[in-house]
Amino acid sequence: MNFNSKGIKDKISSGLSRFLKQERFLYKKTRNEFVRVEGELSFIFNMLFSAWSDHYSISVRLYISHKKVEKIFEQILGKSHSLTLGNTIERITKSPDGRRVVNGDMAILLIQWEDIEAALDTLKGYYEYMAKPYFEKYSSLEALNDIFNKPPFDYCPAHVGGALDNRCMKGLIIARLVNNPNFLELVNTYDEAIKRTMNERSIEKYYQVREFLSYNRIG
Numbered sequence: 113m114n115f116n117s118k119g120i121k122d123k124i125s126s127g128l129s130r131f132l133k134q135e136r137f138l139y140k141k142t143r144n145e146f147v148r149v150e151g152e153l154s155f156i157f158n159m160l161f162s163a164w165s166d167h168y169s170i171s172v173r174l175y176i177s178h179k180k181v182e183k184i185f186e187q188i189l190g191k192s193h194s195l196t197l198g199n200t201i202e203r204i205t206k207s208p209d210g211r212r213v214v215n216g217d218m219a220i221l222l223i224q225w226e227d228i229e230a231a232l233d234t235l236k237g238y239y240e241y242m243a244k245p246y247f248e249k250y251s252s253l254e255a256l257n258d259i260f261n262k263p264p265f266d267y268c269p270a271h272v273g274g275a276l277d278n279r280c281m282k283g284l285i286i287a288r289l290v291n292n293p294n295f296l297e298l299v300n301t302y303d304e305a306i307k308r309t310m311n312e313r314s315i316e317k318y319y320q321v322r323e324f325l326s327y328n329r330i331g
Contacts, residue, residue: 136148169219176198265304302318
């Protein structure tokens with residue numbers, strides 16, 4: 113097998129498949145990711161393979177999709193990427209409280225064929241000690257409500273990731289789904305937060321979501 117992008121992907125995906133199959137994950141080749149579906153939730157272990165002049169690298173990103181949240185979101189605005197929350201593994205891991213964003217670099221470097229076995233061991237460790245606790249922590253709507261709908265509101269918490277407009281819109285959807293008693297207060301808070309995007313389309317979409325949630329029963 114050649115030491116090139118395809119050879120590396122094939123070797124990594126094969127080795128990791130045997131490991132993650134025990135955790136009920138399936139490999140999706142087109143997106144280089146492992147996915148496990150449990151009820152309303154999809155847990156995603158995504159790998160970004162990059163080729164450089166003298167080496168290759170693998171960066172890991174973790175995502176969670178909640179079917180009910182995304183169904184409501186798409187009902188209002190149309191098709192989306194269907195990812196409710198997620199971030200790079202370094203931002204998820206290095207944040208002391210899940211909210212504060214701390215940058216870092218946990219990319220795995222591969223310079224020669226012999227580095228692949230070490231990379232597999234590292235990826236298994238990333239899953240066992242970082243991804244698995246993250247997936248377990250946010251496996252309920254109540255947990256999503258806690259990370260989305262508590263301060264800070266001027267940026268996306270590390271464990272939520274993505275753009276501020278999505279945080280505002282999905283935060284309101286989640287709040288309604290769990291019957292958050294502070295819903296009206298959250299509306300006022302997100303009304304101010306969405307202005308920080310300074311993006312007319314984002315603000316327009318936010319108000320579509322807010323209007324829908326104000327006049328329709330969901331759940």
